[in-house]
Amino acid sequence: MLFWEGCPSHPEALELLQDVLRERGIEEPIELREVFTLEDAVELEFPGSPTIRIDGRDVDPAGATDPPALTCRVYRLPDGRPSPVPSRQQLEEAVV
Amino acid sequence: MSVIESPPAFDLPGVDGRNHTLDEYAAATILVLVQSCNHCPYVLAWEGRIDALAREYADRGVRFVAVNSNDAEAYPADSFDAMVEHARVAGYSFDYVYDESQEVARALGSERTPEAYVFDADRRLVYHGAVDDNREEADVTTNYLRDALEAGLAGETPPVADTPPVGCTVKWRP
Numbered sequence: 554m555l556f557w558e559g560c561p562s563h564p565e566a567l568e569l570l571q572d573v574l575r576e577r578g579i580e581e582p583i584e585l586r587e588v589f590t591l592e593d594a595v596e597l598e599f600p601g602s603p604t605i606r607i608d609g610r611d612v613d614p615a616g617a618t619d620p621p622a623l624t625c626r627v628y629r630l631p632d633g634r635p636s637p638v639p640s641r642q643q644l645e646e647a648v649v
Numbered sequence: 650m651s652v653i654e655s656p657p658a659f660d661l662p663g664v665d666g667r668n669h670t671l672d673e674y675a676a677a678t679i680l681v682l683v684q685s686c687n688h689c690p691y692v693l694a695w696e697g698r699i700d701a702l703a704r705e706y707a708d709r710g711v712r713f714v715a716v717n718s719n720d721a722e723a724y725p726a727d728s729f730d731a732m733v734e735h736a737r738v739a740g741y742s743f744d745y746v747y748d749e750s751q752e753v754a755r756a757l758g759s760e761r762t763p764e765a766y767v768f769d770a771d772r773r774l775v776y777h778g779a780v781d782d783n784r785e786e787a788d789v790t791t792n793y794l795r796d797a798l799e800a801g802l803a804g805e806t807p808p809v810a811d812t813p814p815v816g817c818t819v820k821w822r823p
Contacts, residue, residue, distance in 0.1 A: 622723075624724065625817045627690040636784075637694070637784075
């Protein structure tokens with residue numbers, strides 16, 4: 554999980570991800586990596602915080618191609634509402 | 650209470666095509682300034698509630714003004730043109746102004762978007778902070794901003810005067 558400290562959503566996202574992995578019996582460790590600068594964001598193709606990749610795949614492919622930025626990432630919940638964290642459903646589908 | 654005591658003077662372009670000044674709101678029973686922007690998911694989560702409050706309290710003389718101070722060069726989604734489009738799509742009922750110099754944000758001491766400031770009839774700050782206590786509207790238990798409006802209209806002190814704003818950081822210019 555890539556995160557930028559300027560956005561407060563990563564602890565919630567991490568907790569949600571841990572919960573989904575635990576529920577699925579997956580014990581692989583979560584690698585946390587902080588993004589400090591725009592240069593880091595460009596190098597890591599980081600479209601906003603948090604960005605979660607499972608086996609290299611973004612849990613929200615639609616948002617993965619947004620320009621690199623030190624910002625909060627916008628996710629869409631299943632009902633269309635915006636959210637600063639991915640939905641449980643997105644994470645569950647990503648770990649299949 | 651960690652921020653200023655009264656609203657800063659301003660003269661800023663609004664998405665309605667004209668400039669808005671602090672003096673313009675002199676007749677308002679309460680003035681609410683909201684540090685805001687277009688791109689932040691926390692703003693997107695709360696803007697509907699902010700707009701609903703602005704509409705609900707309009708006939709009681711409460712005026713809302715949202716202020717975007719973000720660095721639009723680094724964050725093009727927060728440009729003035731994008732503000733115009735965002736306000737149109739979101740159907741904002743309140744004024745939305747562009748603080749390109751960031752002077753208003755600095756004067757307010759803003760840190761986050763959204764971050765609300767409620768000034769009473771004498772333009773004294775009576776509440777600063779979050780709109781309510783949960784990003785998920787269905788889980789809200791305390792409506793800080795609404796409570797502040799009701800208290801302000803009654804000439805009373807809000808039950809809670811200061812809360813930590815939850816949201817994106819203000820995007821300062823280098």
